[in-house]
Amino acid sequence: MAKAKRKVSSGRDQAQDAIALLKADHRQVEEWFGQFEKARDADRKQKLATQICNALKVHATIEEEIFYPAFLEAVDDSDLHHEAIVEHNGAKKLIAEIEDSSPDDDYFDAKVTVLSEMIKHHVKEEEQPGGMFSEARGSDMDLDALGEQLATRKAELESEQDEEPEDVPPGGGRKSRGQEDRLMKGGR
Ligand SMILES: [Fe+2]
Numbered sequence: 001m002a003k004a005k006r007k008v009s010s011g012r013d014q015a016q017d018a019i020a021l022l023k024a025d026h027r028q029v030e031e032w033f034g035q036f037e038k039a040r041d042a043d044r045k046q047k048l049a050t051q052i053c054n055a056l057k058v059h060a061t062i063e064e065e066i067f068y069p070a071f072l073e074a075v076d077d078s079d080l081h082h083e084a085i086v087e088h089n090g091a092k093k094l095i096a097e098i099e100d101s102s103p104d105d106d107y108f109d110a111k112v113t114v115l116s117e118m119i120k121h122h123v124k125e126e127e128q129p130g131g132m133f134s135e136a137r138g139s140d141m142d143l144d145a146l147g148e149q150l151a152t153r154k155a156e157l158e159s160e161q162d163e164e165p166e167d168v169p170p171g172g173g174r175k176s177r178g179q180e181d182r183l184m185k186g187g188r
């Protein structure tokens, strides 16, 4: 049997290392936040907000399950690590509010804008010199192996999200409790 296997979810032939994969996620949500800002139509806003929230939940989960623990073990900078976790927790609360809301809510746009600002700050902290990613680069972390683990887990979480029913009633409505718990914890 030919050993043509293992494609990362980006569809590239070559696997991305951990930092390249996480940065690509950052660029993707930044693009969607930019599109949200320009969107006028409620359906479009809803679609983008859902895409953003789903992508951020997957991203936070793979960082928390895989990248951050490996960072903490290799770099032993608990200040950077703990701040990142606290920022994730703040973002998750706002994501849950956005998911419970809809474009006809007066505060919907403000919630998405504030989420965008929180994420911009968090991404800067991760990517700036002396931040988590540059410290990880300078450490003995196996970024290629971690990249593969992140890609595998990301694909798994995305396929779980795809299985969710799309029929959200007009005016919002929420997912079943079980699904939300599962998503927020990133488990099954
Ligand atoms: Fe990140």
Ligand SMILES: [Fe+2]
Pocket (backbone or CB within 6 Å): 060, 063, 084, 088, 122, 126
């Ligand atoms: Fe993060």
